[in-house]
Amino acid sequence: MMSSRVALALLIAAAALAASQAAIAQTAISPPGRLLASNCFQCHGTNGKGPGFDKLAGKSARKLFKEMKDYQAGKEGDGIMARHAMGYSDAQLRELCQWLSQQRR
Ligand code: HEC
Incomplete structure (x- = not known):
């Protein structure tokens, strides 16, 4: 027993x-890209589709990545986005920008 x-x-x-x-x-x-991008949803809408600030869904991954790097570098002021962008590594940005670009608008 x-x-x-x-x-x-x-x-x-x-x-x-x-x-x-x-x-x-x-x-x-x-997917990892969505988990990383979920930080953006509170201001840019669930899955980046709004409502809120600029829609991110369906934008080109290359353009999104460049914008995030510009924010990181302080080229677009030191507002909310600059602070926010600083929290991500390049690899994480690529992953989340790629994911956002694949979402339907
Ligand atoms: C606390 C709110 C907030 C969060 C969270 C946030 N954003 Fe933003 N985002 C803004 C605001 C406000 C603007 C517009 C003003 C500005 O440019 O600073 C903006 C603008 C942008 C722009 C420029 C859009 C354009 O067409 O010019 C991009 C790209 C962007 N955000 C991406 C992201 C990504 C990616 C994330 C998540 C990693 C994110 N944002 C998280 C508030 C936020």
């Missing part, structure tokens, strides 16, 4: 496995 301690250990292992599988499934639903 299985001791209750072994049974408990198996139960915990099964719960941990279920939790990690749920985490993997979530990651599969939300």
